[in-house]
Amino acid sequence: MKKYFIYLGLMLVLASCSSEDETLNQAKETSNEVMEENEKNSNQNTENSMIEKLDSIKLVQTKEDMKKQQGGVLLNNISMEEELAVNEEERLQEINEELREQLEDITKQTQDPVQLEKALTYLLGSHHYKQIFENAEEFEPDFEEPYLPYPGKSKAEVKQEPKSGKAIILLDASSSMLLSVDERMKMDVAKEATSRFAEVIGQESDVSLVVYGHKGSESDSDKVVSCEGIEEIYPMDTYDQEVFETSLTTFESKGWTPLAEAIKKAADMSDSFEEAITVYIVSDGVETCDGDPVKEAENFVKKDEERTVNIIGFNVDQDAEEELQNVSAAGNGDYYTANNADDLQKTIEYEWLPSAIDLAWAFTKAPGPWEILDAYNLFDVEHEKIKTTIKNENDRYNHTVNILAEEEMLSSEVISELQDSIEEKYQSRLDILLNTRSKKIEEIDESADKIKERVNEWTEEMRKRRDERGDIW
Missing domain, CATH: 3.40.50.410 (von Willebrand factor, type A domain)
Structure with missing residues (x-):
């Protein structure tokens, strides 16, 4: 009888241990499920966050769009001088690893060409369009103001x-x-x-x-x-x-x-x-x-x-x-x-x-062809900065598309569509630049013409006064 009770006690202890093990296993399974769900939600939130960032980016269509461009996150610390001076191959080598990581994440989230083009701007767009365009727009020709006195001697x-x-x-x-x-x-x-x-x-x-x-x-x-x-x-x-x-x-x-x-x-x-x-x-x-x-x-x-x-x-x-x-x-x-x-x-x-000889040479008080050409050339210094920025940005975009193609992150159809859109935007930027230069050249010419007009009016007035005064020379 005594042995029976001992056996019964052992059975109860074993049953109790088995129950605790089952509870622990169930708890572990529940914990793993929660962790997997949290990780899934985290990934989903990251994906949604990136898509939202891309949705907020506007692809360039006008000069104002270019001036409002926020610039790429991989170029946050690049000054305008550095962007204009540094070779793009060197710059891309410096950010190569981070760029590839970003591309892998983005291409997992979207294969849409429009979103991908926005991603290029998000990563590698220039920060400096506003500054360089405003520098160019503020340019004024440094024509010497002609001295045109209006004396009144009897x-x-x-x-x-x-x-x-x-x-x-x-x-x-x-x-x-x-x-x-x-x-x-x-x-x-x-x-x-x-x-x-x-x-x-x-x-x-x-x-x-x-x-x-x-x-x-x-x-x-x-x-x-x-x-x-x-x-x-x-x-x-x-x-x-x-x-x-x-x-x-x-x-x-x-x-x-x-x-x-x-x-x-x-x-x-x-x-x-x-x-x-x-x-x-x-x-x-x-x-x-x-x-x-x-x-x-x-x-x-x-x-x-x-x-x-x-x-x-x-x-x-x-x-x-x-x-x-x-x-x-x-x-x-x-x-x-x-x-x-x-x-x-x-x-x-x-x-x-002024004397008759002075009046004969009065036209030299107005800007001549060489002075106007000098003004063009001075403006073209600012113009060239914009052109270089556009080209460097486009080189970064094309380099990135090559990475996407080489690593087979996108289909050939998407790559082709993306390349066409990048080239179209590049030509559009160059057209905007050309239009900006044409307007500035018109402004320079108008400035020179206004001075010429004032000089001509002054010359005629002085001739009239000399005639009234009876001067010959």
Whole structure:
């Protein structure tokens, strides 16, 4: 009986162990099923995510489409300079492994040619169309703005003009020229106007530029240095635009106003000249170095009755204007008031009427064929950047299609359809580029034509004025 109970106990223990094993096995099977389902769902989500990304990509049809293109994920760190400079074969070698992995994933999810073409843009499209197109669109020809003054001299004034000779420009660079007029520093306006003025009077006279007030500072301790600092920065010579304009960059406004000594220097310079001498002063203030500019102007003209001292008072107060008027009167010259940059320009225009020879050559003030061609060539630098970007992008697409064909990831029919579509888009991009260039060439031509039209109108107006004035030459 005792043995029976022992046997019965063993049977119960075995039964219990068997039940636990079955439970564990069932749990394992359930866990494996859940993992497989999760993995399946994960793969499905990844596939859906990629398809959604491709669906959001728009294949290029217009220039605006190109400018909106986001660019490929495999080229995120490529700058525009790198895209234009680096050989595409080298770039493709660098991303070869990742590219192939992406292609395997994508071709498992879709065999549709349109989706596959979008995938090429998603992976390898250029990021830089917007920048390079805008650079090209913003290009403007750097045609020199022609100087076309409209003077208004009467016949009586013309008779009083001094004979052709030499001109000395005295430019005030004292500290007061650091003040502003029309939201610009007076010195900058005066330099610009002086450059124009020299161009005007340089048509008929040799020119010299003397600057004063540009040494030391406005402090009392620098008064002597400043008042003695009078310098001829453009020696008397025929007018050379480049050299003259360079001379204007060699000084800044700083100190006191030695107007009298500046006139005296002009007189000393004139002693060796036999021609008629005309002094033009551009100043914004009174003498501050204890000199007598009226006396110096009188001394200047005593030596030769054909000498004159003309003054442009630039944005001066009443006291300064009275003094400068007295100086010009003592120098047998004229005084002109210029309250702002516009007045200064008009005053300069008043001083010159072009000769018949000048008018005969006036057409050269407008852009000529070589200048227009230079503008074309400069634009083509930007144009070539777009062309290179289009070509490099197309090379990447064709390389990728070759991989798809070699690895047999797609059927030959799909490959053929994909290749045809890529070639069609490539030609479309080139057509967009050609149209962009044609429009820019038209803009360049229109810009040149507008300048030519203004020059022609000015030339006719000047001829009419010369006829009214009775000029022959």
